[in-house]
Amino acid sequence: DAKTTQPTSMDCAEGRAANLPCNHSTISGNEYVYWYRQIHSQGPQYIIHGLKNNETNEMASLIITEDRKSSTLILPHATLRDTAVYYCIVRVNRGRDQKLVFGQGTRLTINP
Amino acid sequence: GAGVSQSPSNKVTEKGKDVELRCDPISGHTALYWYRQSLGQGLEFLIYFQGNSAPDKSGLPSDRFSAERTGGSVSTLTIQRTQQEDSAVYLCASSLGWSLEQYFGPGTRLTVT
Numbered sequence: 001d002a003k004t005t006q007p008t009s010m011d012c013a014e015g016r017a018a019n020l021p022c023n024h025s026t027i028s029g030n031e032y033v034y035w036y037r038q039i040h041s042q043g044p045q046y047i048i049h050g051l052k053n054n055e056t057n058e059m060a061s062l063i064i065t066e067d068r069k070s071s072t073l074i075l076p077h078a079t080l081r082d083t084a085v086y087y088c089i090v091r092v093n094r095g096r097d098q099k100l101v102f103g104q105g106t107r108l109t110i111n112p
Numbered sequence: 113g114a115g116v117s118q119s120p121s122n123k124v125t126e127k128g129k130d131v132e133l134r135c136d137p138i139s140g141h142t143a144l145y146w147y148r149q150s151l152g153q154g155l156e157f158l159i160y161f162q163g164n165s166a167p168d169k170s171g172l173p174s175d176r177f178s179a180e181r182t183g184g185s186v187s188t189l190t191i192q193r194t195q196q197e198d199s200a201v202y203l204c205a206s207s208l209g210w211s212l213e214q215y216f217g218p219g220t221r222l223t224v225t
Contacts, residue, residue, distance in 0.1 A: 034213070043116075043203050043216030044155070087155075098143065099168060100214060102155035 003027065004088045009107040018075040020106050022088030025069045030092050033064060034100070035073045037084040044087065044102075047073065078110045114138065116217035118204050124223045125194055133189040133220045137206030144187050145207075145214060146179060147171075150200035158202075161187060194224045 005023040012018040024033065034049040048055055048062045050071075055062045061074040075082055087105040091098075117136045125131050137144050146158040157171040161181045172178070176194075181187040191198055201221050205214040 038155075043205070043219050044214075046213040046215060049213065098160055098162075099145065099157035099171065100147075101157065102147075104154060 003031075003090050003101070004103055006086070006088050006103065006106045008104065009109070011109050011111055012075075012078050014080060014110050014112050015077055018078040018082065018108060018110070020073040020075075020086050020088075020108065021070065022073070023070045024088070024090050027068050027090050028092070031090045032092070033062065033068075033071050034089040034091055035060070035062065036087045036089065036100070036102075037082075038087070038105070039081075039084040047086075078108075080110050080112065082108065083110045084108060116204055116206050116215055118202075118217040118220050120220060121218065122221045122223075124225060127196060127224055128193055130190065130192045131194055131222065133191075133202050133222070135187045135189070135204030135206075135217060137185060137187070137204070138215055139185075141206035141208055141215075142184065143207045143209060143212075143214075144181060145205040146187070146189050147203045147205065148200040149203060149219070153200075155203070158189070191222075194222075196224050198222060199224045 032049050032051050035047040036044040038044045048057055048060050050062045064071045085105040085107050087102050089100050119134045144161040149155045159179050160168040163184050164181050176192045179189045201219040203219045205216045207214045
């Protein structure tokens with residue numbers, strides 16, 4: 001079962017920052033937070049991941065709370081092409097259990 | 113560089129027939145994963161390969177499903193005696209190592225009539 005809780009849907013205006021929350025209150029010390037997204041009719045796309053520290057790459061920023069029970073994915077300047085379902089996943093990074101367990105995700109709609 | 117490729121992109125088959133779905137991972141990626149996505153079930157894990165061995169087959173829904181990987185590269189997912197509930201998009205992903213981010217292919221849409 002997915003170990004995360006996300007809002008079902010969100011809207012954001014084009015050009016604004018999109019902030020997608022995720023609750024993972026039962027996260028273990030060795031579990032990472034991963035974000036993937038799936039644009040309609042395409043395979044999921046890796047965005048970013050982190051353990052404790054905030055992370056930033058060319059696509060997004062990931063803010064993880066100090067207690068690690070929640071996180072926020074930030075798309076700093078959302079475009080229409082960012083419309084997708086965003087999945088927050090927690091997973092260990094070693095051992096035999098390497099599968100990704102996808103929940104229902106957040107359907108983000110970027111409006112012009 | 114080239115991403116994960118899958119073939120065929122679409123497959124329509126009659127109930128009871130066998131199908132084979134192919135996945136070509138990114139060159140050099142040692143780990144390979146199969147998932148499927150259906151309307152009722154969302155995205156679910158099927159099986160994972162590290163090299164040619166499959167440490168985790170826990171997601172295969174029945175013994176009609178099998179997968180193999182040869183040469184540490186191409187993988188084939190076989191579904192025998194297909195049923196209508198097998199209709200879904202079958203997604204393959206690969207990663208450089210078994211702990212790293214996974215890169216997905218475009219999927220194969222399977223329709224069982």
